[in-house]
Amino acid sequence: MSDSAKRSKAYTAAGVDIEAGNQFVSRIKDMVKSTFTPGVATDIGGFGGLFKPDVAGMEAPMLVAGADGVGTKLKLAFMFDRHDTVGIDLVAMSVNDVLVQGAAPLFFLDYFATGKLESGVAEQVVSGVCEGCRQSDCALLGGETAEMPGFYPDGEYDLSGFAVGMVDSPKLVSGKDVSPGDVLIGLASTGAHSNGWSLIRKILTQSGLKNDDIFPGTDATVADVLIEPTKIYVKPVLELMKTLPIKGMVHVTGGGFYDNVPRILPEDTAASVEFGSWPMLPIFDWLKNEGDLSWPEMLQIFNCGIGYILICDCDSAESALEILDARDDVDAYRIGEIVKREPAAEQVEIVFP
Known part of the structure; x- marks a missing residue:
């Protein structure tokens, strides 16, 4: 048993496996890096993700943020034991929202919470998140994996996601100029x-x-x-x-x-x-x-x-x-x-x- 495992023995007995969480992060590193865009200025595992946007040619850059989840469609993922697509749903719901105002997504953050971390399932979910990020030229800059014993039914989890995009203020799409005949x-x-x-x-x-x-x-x-x-x-x-x-x-x-x-x-x-x-x-x-x-x-x-x-x-x-x-x-x-x-x-x- 590693020193880390010995120190966290009591927490593991309570249902939170810190070692398993650390191993999960190690396994998804390459997957997450596949989403990195030139603006990413950090590796995963830090307290906060760093991103330096390219504002060249912009008059007045403006950030646009959105947050959403997948809702009870997750019940279908549990029912079908299919977990590689709900991550795409998660990204889509937020990046499509920020797109409405003309913003190009810059980066995405995800939150995955479950009662007991099943690494195979979690990796499938993250693979979907990464695919969604690649489809939207958006970096998966960071996130949170929370193991919460007794909070969720066995075999279930919840997801939420957060996207940040950027638009040049003069090109902001607001709908204010919409008129009859459009x-x-x-x-x-x-x-x-x-x-x-x-x-x-x-x-x-x-x-x-x-x-x-x-x-x-x-x-x-x-x-x-x-x-x-x-x-x-x-x-x-x-x-x-x-x-x-x-x-x-x-x-x-x-x-x-x-x-x-x-x-x-x-x-x-x-x-x-x-x-x-x-x-x-x-x-x-x-x-x-x-x-x-x-x-x-x-x-x-x-x-x-x-x-x-x-x-x-x-x-x-x-x-x-x-x-x-x-x-x-x-x-x-x-x-x-x-x-x-x-x-x-x-x-x-x-x-x-």
């Missing part, structure tokens, strides 16, 4: 992303579908369809912004269309969304039918196939669609327009065929 461009989601999972789990239980069953309308298993990670929109959106002006952006998360779109609209405007202008993924048809839900209910809870929305002027819309269509990492659709808001009217109108 066009809504929707970017396709990969599924339900990380929202609505309490309802999805309830519907799944009622349906009787099993993990290995083929999901209706697809050739993939139930587990594969439901665990599909949240789409990260950072690279296509930042590339588009280099060419065309974007007036507003929306990350379609909890609250769906009705709650998220108004967050970036001026009070005197509304979004008119043409339902059916994008293809509906099988998961949403299934949720609607199995859950006995209306499409307005669905659009209040889920992204329904559109995970991110861009608002640009009418003259730029076709060019934006052409640029996005030329990429192989995103599907884009013209889904509506901005109109003048009538007195006392809602700021989102879904136009059904």
Whole structure:
């Protein structure tokens, strides 16, 4: 037994294995380093991560920060014993949020808490976090692994994440200039992303579908369809912004269309969304039918196939669609327009065929 193990013997007997935690950190070092970008000025294991941003060419650099979790989608990871995708979800939820204001993600911090550290599971989770960071050109600068005996059920854990990005103040996307005649461009989601999972789990239980069953309308298993990670929109959106002006952006998360779109609209405007202008993924048809839900209910809870929305002027819309269509990492659709808001009217109108 090492001297460190002897000194921490009492703590280990209480359920916290310091040695196992240290070994875990050692095993993930190379994985974490694979996310490092030129701004990283420290190694992992310090009390704080150091990052020196490149502000060359910026008039007034501004930091944009976001925090989020994965919610009860984690229950699916436990159920399916699949832990390599929820880390992507974790990164996606925060980097997509800071992207809304035009910020390029700089670095990410993660928090992993569990009752007993199972290194194999934890490594799978971190592998997903690293993959999400690579997809968004964002460094995993640090984090926390907390072993908390008696606090979580056996085999379960919780996650939270924190992203910091940067934007030049004159290029900040606020939505303040959105006006009638502007066009809504929707970017396709990969599924339900990380929202609505309490309802999805309830519907799944009622349906009787099993993990290995083929999901209706697809050739993939139930587990594969439901665990599909949240789409990260950072690279296509930042590339588009280099060419065309974007007036507003929306990350379609909890609250769906009705709650998220108004967050970036001026009070005197509304979004008119043409339902059916994008293809509906099988998961949403299934949720609607199995859950006995209306499409307005669905659009209040889920992204329904559109995970991110861009608002640009009418003259730029076709060019934006052409640029996005030329990429192989995103599907884009013209889904509506901005109109003048009538007195006392809602700021989102879904136009059904």
